[in-house]
Amino acid sequence: MTTFNAIGIAGSGVTVYRKWLDAVADNLANINTTTRTSENAFQARYVAARSAQDGNGAEVAGVQFGSPEGILAYEPDNPLADAEGYVRRPDIDMGNQMAQLMMAQRSYQANLAVVDRARDSYTAAINLGK
DSSP, X not given: OOHHHHHHHHHHHHHHXXXXXXXXXXXXXXXXXXXXXXXXXXXXXXXXXXXXXTSSSEEEEEEEXXXXXXXXXXXXXXXXXXXXXXXXXXXXXHHHHHHHHHHHHHHHHHHHHHXXXXXXXXXXXXXXXX
C-alpha cells in the first residue's frame, strides 16, 4: 500500500463518517418534532456503508429511513393534537443516537489522523531528497 492509497482509503472513511454524523445530527435535531396524527412522523435516517466498488476504502451504500408511523404521544395542549389530544412523534431513541454519534465521531477522527500521518510521511519522503 502506498501513501497515496492510505490517504484515499482514509479519505473515503472520512466521507462515510461525515455522512453518518450528519444523519445522527439530523435525527437528534428532530427528536421532538411533532406532527398531526394524520401525518407521517419524522423518519430517522440511518447511513448504510459498504466497501468501495474498487476495493479501496468505503462508500455510502444508501440511506435507510425509520418508520413513518412514529409513536403517539398524549399532548392535549399541543396545537397539532387531534380530538383525543394525541400527536405523532418520531420513534428515535436518544441514548442510541448519542452512542451512534460518539462512534461516528471517533471513527471520523481516526480517519483524519491517518490522513495527517500519511501526509506527514509523504512530506518527510519528499524532504529526504533535499
